[in-house]
Amino acid sequence: MVSQPYRVFTHKYVITSSLALSCLWLASFSTTALAATCPAYVFSEATRANQPINSAAATPRVQLHLQQGLLKPQFEQFLKRHFPVDLVDWQVSAHYQWPSAFTLSADSAEQILEKITQPYQFKITVHANRSAVVSYQFRSQGEL
Incomplete structure (x- = not known):
């Protein structure tokens, strides 16, 4: 999210x-x-x-190329490239691994973030001071 x-x-x-x-x-x-x-x-x-x-011609598709290895550095690089972010506060486990080479593509950078954060249940908050916080998205018991 x-x-x-x-x-x-x-x-x-x-x-x-x-x-x-x-x-x-x-x-x-x-x-x-x-x-x-x-x-x-x-x-x-x-x-x-x-x-x-023709919205497809007006907006180019955004891609995220993931390689096998740690998710954190690849994710931080994507945030810094596509959002007004200089500092990422990583409040989730730094040991998440991406299993193989893979390319995600979508119409916007926000859609790519949704695709990659939903399975991990991450939440990204972008602040006005050019920082972002990556944390876990906790669900209330009513949503289970």
Whole structure:
């Protein structure tokens, strides 16, 4: 499970809504300003049907190449490469081994983390100070 502090999601929401409102404000005065500065937003399914979007071509697939050996250094390298992380606090066993050469691929780095952390029941928390904590994800008794 990949979790980020609530503050990160709030910032994304505020930035997105302020961009949308500024574009709508400009549109009320001038259509040329709208065309020059604002992205095209999809507000309804009718608009989406008329403009097909090829998401596979827009976003390249992310891959994680794992080799036989310790999981910790390979996992830390992936976190530092694909996330804003400089320091990893590894709070799980450092003795986890990956059995053979294998390549994981997904549409995003978050999906790769989900694929690799789910069997181990790891939880990754990325903090704003460029650190990440890898710990065990404990389940409540109601989820068993």
